[in-house]
Amino acid sequence: MTKAAFDPGVDDLTTAPEDAAARRDVEPVICYPTDSLPAADLALYRQARQGAVKTDEVLVPARDAACFEVPAGHFFRISSVDGPQVGDLNLWNRNNLDERFYSGKTRALHGTHITTGERMWSSFPQLRPMATITHDTLGWYGIDQYGGAVHDVIGTRCDPYTGNLLAGSQYHHCCHSNLTRALADHQGLSLAEAEPHVHDVLNVFMCTGFTRDTGQYFMKASPVRPGDYLEFFAEIDLLGALSACPGGDCSAEHSSDTAACHPLLVEVFAPVAGALEGWASPRVNSYDGSHGR
Numbered sequence: 001m002t003k004a005a006f007d008p009g010v011d012d013l014t015t016a017p018e019d020a021a022a023r024r025d026v027e028p029v030i031c032y033p034t035d036s037l038p039a040a041d042l043a044l045y046r047q048a049r050q051g052a053v054k055t056d057e058v059l060v061p062a063r064d065a066a067c068f069e070v071p072a073g074h075f076f077r078i079s080s081v082d083g084p085q086v087g088d089l090n091l092w093n094r095n096n097l098d099e100r101f102y103s104g105k106t107r108a109l110h111g112t113h114i115t116t117g118e119r120m121w122s123s124f125p126q127l128r129p130m131a132t133i134t135h136d137t138l139g140w141y142g143i144d145q146y147g148g149a150v151h152d153v154i155g156t157r158c159d160p161y162t163g164n165l166l167a168g169s170q171y172h173h174c175c176h177s178n179l180t181r182a183l184a185d186h187q188g189l190s191l192a193e194a195e196p197h198v199h200d201v202l203n204v205f206m207c208t209g210f211t212r213d214t215g216q217y218f219m220k221a222s223p224v225r226p227g228d229y230l231e232f233f234a235e236i237d238l239l240g241a242l243s244a245c246p247g248g249d250c251s252a253e254h255s256s257d258t259a260a261c262h263p264l265l266v267e268v269f270a271p272v273a274g275a276l277e278g279w280a281s282p283r284v285n286s287y288d289g290s291h292g293r
């Protein structure tokens with residue numbers, strides 16, 4: 001139908017057909033059953049974690065971001081310190097910034113929120129596990145009465161463009177800007193060079209969902225408390241950037257200096273030699289890339 005032919009006064013388009021109930025009753029099918037995904041060897045990772053030695057730590061200041069590097073086969077832990085705080089996490093292949101975390105595909109594979117045993121997957125054409133969650137102290141939270149859960153891959157990252165669109169603001173400490181500055185400083189890039197590398201995040205500790213009535217993205221006060229952490233196994237050499245979101249615990253608002261904010265701690269741990277016997281860093285995806293030509 002052309003736009004000219006559309007008459008908004010006629011509501012035929014929204015009239016339910018006679019078999020509407022039957023059509024709605026069709027049962028859903030999981031888009032990507034994960035049975036055939038290569039499973040993470042959590043037992044091996046946990047064994048390797050025993051006796052691992054801390055090699056680095058970075059304290060991410062409130063309303064700011066910092067970069068950190070994690071060699072393949074090491075662990076990294078993101079901890080809440082001082083007070084409830086959510087973090088926006090970006091990951092890149094340390095040796096190739098074009099390979100980066102793919103929030104949308106991770107969501108398609110694992111669902112809206114991720115926890116222990118699930119992976120952060122990388123972009124095309126590599127599409128391989130970048131990091132595996134090995135411990136989540138908020139694993140008990142599950143899905144609450146509002147449909148909320150923690151550590152989502154449904155949000156994007158708070159950014160100054162959307163703030164400007166909705167409120168005409170010029171706010172410079174959204175996670176997008178924090179991540180851009182941190183990456184620029186770490187890589188010796190200009191802000192203009194760094195910005196296109198910043199991507200949709202894993203919302204660490206953030207409690208989110210979609211409202212049942214309107215399907216809108218919502219947030220609520222994070223259940224995280226000081227001492228809680230999310231720990232990962234690095235499947236490939238990683239460059240990470242973490243922003244301590246200006247939303248604080250995201251109980252009320254973000255994209256401003258209103259919320260109480262706290263730092264986040266990132267620590268890196270190296271397993272002892274020989275602890276990962278039998279493990280190999282995942283290879284890039286085997287699709288031949290010919291796209292039918």
Ligand SMILES: [Zn+2]
Pocket residue numbers: 088157158174175176244245246247254
């Ligand atoms: Zn943010």
